[in-house]
Amino acid sequence: MTDNREYKTDCRLFTGFSPCHYRRSCRSCPHYEAVDTRILLVQLGLLGDVLRTTSLLPAIRRRYPRAHITWLTRPEAAEVLRENPLVDRVLRLGEATGALLASLQFDIALCPDKELPACSLMQLVQCEDKRGFTIDANGSIVPLGESAHRLYELGLDNYQKFFVNEKTEQHLMTEALGFEYAHDRYIVVLTDRERRWALEDRRIAGVGDSEVLIGWNTGCSARYPYKKLTVEDQVHLMETVWQRTVRKDRVRFALLGGGAEDETRNRRIGEMLSERQIPVTQTPCLQGVRRGLAAVAGCDMVVSGDSLGMHMAIGLKKPTVAWFGITCHQEIDLYGRGIKVLSEVPCRPCWLQRCQLKRKCYRHLPWPEMSAAIVDMATSILEEGRWAGDHVLGAFPPENRIEPPLGVSPGPVL
Ligand code: SF4
Ligand code: SF4
CATH class of the missing domain: 3.40.50.2000 (Glycogen Phosphorylase B;)
Structure with missing residues (x-):
């Protein structure tokens, strides 16, 4: 029987089902990165939205350099995230999503996606610190906390959105989730x-x-x-x-x-x-x-x-x-x-x-x-x-x- 103590399951690179990038034993590993914050990002959106949301990752990493980041998205959008070095795990929306969200623990859950499916999933997430958008008892999309209000209101006020707002979507999104905006770029890596x-x-x-x-x-x-x-x-x-x-x-x-x-x-x-x-x-x-x-x-x-x-x-x-x-x-x-x-x-x-x-x-x-x-x-x-x-x-x-x-x-x- 394998002794689990040989494995560092709290390492950012540990998956439990395949060797990590370094393909070596965890014992005395010089690459060990202990995770101190587990973050879930829910962005199911259209493929373009998912691509744009990758620009949020540097801000998250700056604030939480030892975080483990899980991204929940649609199967087709998961392809966009392949090779992304700032995402540790991609969960594909499917039959197992409910079970996964019921069993996985997160310190922070982020949902910049103002669509009903993503916001509904936020209700299932086990986490104290939820940011972005969720649904209320009426089944309506609502903001989580003060920082998400500006982005929420823009969605409900065409005059503000069309003629007053001058911020880019990534600027608004980064602020809505409580991170510092630094004009970060999309993260796309080709094989x-x-x-x-x-x-x-x-x-x-x-x-x-x-x-x-x-x-x-x-x-x-x-x-x-x-x-x-x-x-x-x-x-x-x-x-x-x-x-x-x-x-x-x-x-x-x-x-x-x-x-x-x-x-x-x-x-x-x-x-x-x-x-x-x-x-x-x-x-x-x-x-x-x-x-x-x-x-x-x-x-x-x-x-x-x-x-x-x-x-x-x-x-x-x-x-x-x-x-x-x-x-x-x-x-x-x-x-x-x-x-x-x-x-x-x-x-x-x-x-x-x-x-x-x-x-x-x-x-x-x-x-x-x-x-x-x-x-x-x-x-x-x-x-x-x-x-x-x-x-x-x-x-x-x-x-x-x-x-x-x-x-x-x-x-x-x-
Ligand atoms: S980086 Fe080292 S400690 Fe982390 S999973 Fe890989 S072998 Fe284990
Ligand atoms: S912007 Fe285009 S779609 Fe919108 S009202 Fe004008 S013509 Fe119609």
């Missing part, structure tokens, strides 16, 4: 295999070190369908960029996306661009989120709506041109590497899933300025090897803004 995929994508696109591959994300989550452009507008915009590009021999496009719908759309866009003699390749859309990350990693810059592709680009530190229709651009941090392009409609932002207006925001981006910005970024990368600075294009004068019409707002994610 060697994924880096090879990225290089292979560049090889297929025919791009060398002194050329620029523009990643073009064409899709968005089904939850917010107005976050993507029409096929015709995507082609028009790419063609305009191509026409304005002086060094055509050194610029290529790669179509990005994830899922069957994006695969079909990208094939169509690819065919239309090829007919126009514009060099474009498609990256795999059906091989999962890690393959998608590798595809973004292979690009020198990315053009995207406010969607997962944009968050991947931010996480991988790619210069990014991001366009915004229904969403609040001020909540997004491009970390000094991007250009935000705002739709020129007076009713934005609105966060509607469906609206009745004929003049939809995603058809009214400032196309000339946007294409010029994309060309500028590509040229800067070609000539200087980088792009620096944040810019906003297409801001609508505040005095001309109008209230968005009533429409369909997102329901709970269940």
Whole structure:
């Protein structure tokens, strides 16, 4: 029988089911890291939200350097967290979640996720110090403590959220959970295999070190369908960029996306661009989120709506041109590497899933300025090897803004 005293079960790297990173005996181990705080982070959200929430991890580690951090999320989002050195354990939401939360003990439980499933799970967590959001006796989402109030109120007050708030989502989230905000970045780590995929994508696109591959994300989550452009507008915009590009021999496009719908759309866009003699390749859309990350990693810059592709680009530190229709651009941090392009409609932002207006925001981006910005970024990368600075294009004068019409707002994610 094995003597358990040989094992340091309080070490941050101890799992109990497989050897730790060092693959050695715990006895006299020089790498032993005794855990003093067990922290649970509940963020089930959309993949982009999970990616962005990784920016919270450095603040947690600064405050609790000897913490063991467990992240509870959906199975598909768990892929985003793979290789993350600041997360010690990922729990995938599933049948065993209730049993796990009933048996695991935590010192601090954090829930920045203002959705019903995540907030309900906070009720099951055994922990004295809960922060962020939970549900009350009415089954309504409510903040936990004073620090979460500001973020809570923004969710309930469109005027404050759309026109007054100037803080990014990660700034608000970090403060809501009681940590010090220090402009921390997303934490995304690729494996060697994924880096090879990225290089292979560049090889297929025919791009060398002194050329620029523009990643073009064409899709968005089904939850917010107005976050993507029409096929015709995507082609028009790419063609305009191509026409304005002086060094055509050194610029290529790669179509990005994830899922069957994006695969079909990208094939169509690819065919239309090829007919126009514009060099474009498609990256795999059906091989999962890690393959998608590798595809973004292979690009020198990315053009995207406010969607997962944009968050991947931010996480991988790619210069990014991001366009915004229904969403609040001020909540997004491009970390000094991007250009935000705002739709020129007076009713934005609105966060509607469906609206009745004929003049939809995603058809009214400032196309000339946007294409010029994309060309500028590509040229800067070609000539200087980088792009620096944040810019906003297409801001609508505040005095001309109008209230968005009533429409369909997102329901709970269940
Ligand atoms: S780091 Fe050392 S003490 Fe910790 S689990 Fe690994 S072998 Fe054991
Ligand atoms: S109300 Fe305006 S911003 Fe909102 S979806 Fe409709 S067109 Fe777009």
